[in-house]
Amino acid sequence: MEAGALRLPEDIYWLSLEEIKQLLQRSQPDHDLISRRQEKFRHDGRLTPPRAMTSEGEIITAKQGRRVPAGALAGSPVSIGIVEGRARVVLRLDNANLEKGDILVAPYTDPAWTSLFPLLAGLVTEVGGLMTHGAVVAREYGIPAVVGVDDATRKIKDGQTIRVDGTHGIITIISTAGAGTT
Incomplete structure (x- = not known):
């Protein structure tokens, strides 16, 4: 050649x-x-992956009829507890800039993200279910977590104060201040 x-x-x-x-x-x-x-x-x-998909390719959607407060975001509750803190929207692991007590808002997590969990007060992901990486590790660390939150990384702004209710699967935006995505 x-x-x-x-x-x-x-x-x-x-x-x-x-x-x-x-x-x-x-x-x-x-x-x-x-x-x-x-x-x-x-x-x-640029595509948005489905929240959860079975091994047969079936896309699982959220259950209807659940009461969600106006303005709140809903997902799957996967690690119990309620926490309030600063949202850190991280689209790529190599851009993560977290401090102790932050709430990670990400499209997903996988084993490469595990080193961030000791810093976290809470976790919100767009994809996932009860047995996905973020859910399992959040439970191990006792971190409230909600997964499967549609468009979380777009609806939650970096730096906003949010409440993660990992018991009921509800995310509430407390402050509207935010600096942009990481």
Whole structure:
């Protein structure tokens, strides 16, 4: 393969192993294929995942008929207790800037986020259920948590004071001040 056959060295990551083998033989990368994959990746990154999905692909929606105070947000209660504190909206783990006693508001958590939990007073996520990562770890730490809160990272502003009712699955915004997302 000629040096410089790809536009950028990182374009190699958009190709399958078989496509890389073919590239080594013919030195003619398919720049259109790489561009299409990059655009699909950007498109998919803007999608909102469902709150919960079964292994069969069924999307689980919230139960109707639950009383939620006006202006409050509802989700699934997964770790009991009530806490008030500063909301820290974190969209990506590498941008987390938390202090002891903050309430993490995130799209989801996974094992990489576990190191943040000792700092947290509460947890709110957009996706998840009773046995998802955030729910299980929140219970281990005794942190009130509500998961499956639709659009939580857009409706709750970074820096607002919120109340997390992990017993009833209700998030109340107490102050409207907020600085932006982390």
